[in-house]
Amino acid sequence: QVQLVESxxxxxxxxxxxxxxxxxxxxxxxxxGMHWVRQAPGRGLEWVAVISFDGNKEYYLDSMKGRxxxxxxxxxxxxxxxxxxxxxxxxxxxxxxxxxxxxxGGTCYSVGxxxxxxxxxxxxxxx
Amino acid sequence: xxxxxxxxSTLSASVGxxxxxxxxxxxxIGTWLAWxxxxxxxxxxxxxxxxxxLQNGVPSRFSGSGSGTEFTLTIITLQPDDFATYYxxxxxxxxxxxxQGTKVEIK
Numbered sequence: 396q397v398q399l400v401e402s403x404x405x406x407x408x409x410x411x412x413x414x415x416x417x418x419x420x421x422x423x424x425x426x427x428g429m430h431w432v433r434q435a436p437g438r439g440l441e442w443v444a445v446i447s448f449d450g451n452k453e454y455y456l457d458s459m460k461g462r463x464x465x466x467x468x469x470x471x472x473x474x475x476x477x478x479x480x481x482x483x484x485x486x487x488x489x490x491x492x493x494x495x496x497x498x499x500g501g502t503c504y505s506v507g508x509x510x511x512x513x514x515x516x517x518x519x520x521x522x
Numbered sequence: 523x524x525x526x527x528x529x530x531s532t533l534s535a536s537v538g539x540x541x542x543x544x545x546x547x548x549x550x551i552g553t554w555l556a557w558x559x560x561x562x563x564x565x566x567x568x569x570x571x572x573x574x575x576l577q578n579g580v581p582s583r584f585s586g587s588g589s590g591t592e593f594t595l596t597i598i599t600l601q602p603d604d605f606a607t608y609y610x611x612x613x614x615x616x617x618x619x620x621x622q623g624t625k626v627e628i629k
Contacts (some may be wrong), residue, residue: 512565
């Protein structure tokens with residue numbers, strides 16, 4: 396079965412950096428777009444970023460552009476989220492999620508529907 | 523960005539009840555809508571996508587309907603395991619956005 400396991404969360408001071416990882420198993424990782432979605436304590440869900448199946452395309456929520464970077468290593472079935480210039484308001488549980496996309500004609504498409512999620516990594520930004 | 527609004531924010535119901543949660547988009551999204559269930563301390567779980575297609579393994583007491591800007595998640599015969607928070611999400615265009623959530627609690 397699909398399994399996504401995040402790591403790298405913790406407590407960090409404002410302005411500092413942190414890098415999250417998510418290791419995937421149970422599916423053909425290189426065929427799917429992968430996302431990060433976050434949830435601040437007691438709040439709703441917020442999409443953060445997506446990376447295409449081959450790592451060639453990345454998209455971000457505007458408030459993360461220039462501060463966050465998503466990447467992937469298909470040889471390790473792993474995606475990453477590098478977070479820089481962290482702010483107190485970035486405090487949240489960060490989930491990695493698998494896109495429910497499909498492949499056709501040699502290209503795989505992300506559809507922004509998430510059919511598998513990790514357990515989440517808590518990032519706390521505090522002085 | 524597309525804004526999603528759910529109602530009600532909280533819904534009190536009893537086991538066996540039929541409940542309906544509404545979700546409205548501020549522009550037409552066709553049927554590009556998904557519903558998720560989230561329990562405390564857990565990751566969300568996909569229930570329905572393309573407005574009305576049940577994800578594999580989701581009980582048939584869950585159903586979705588709607589298109590354009592108005593959508594509904596219906597749970598017939600509410601079960602104890604269904605008390606949770608439900609989110610709608612538009613998958614029409616980036617940035618993908620969620621409603622604020624509807625908490626279904628025990629009456």
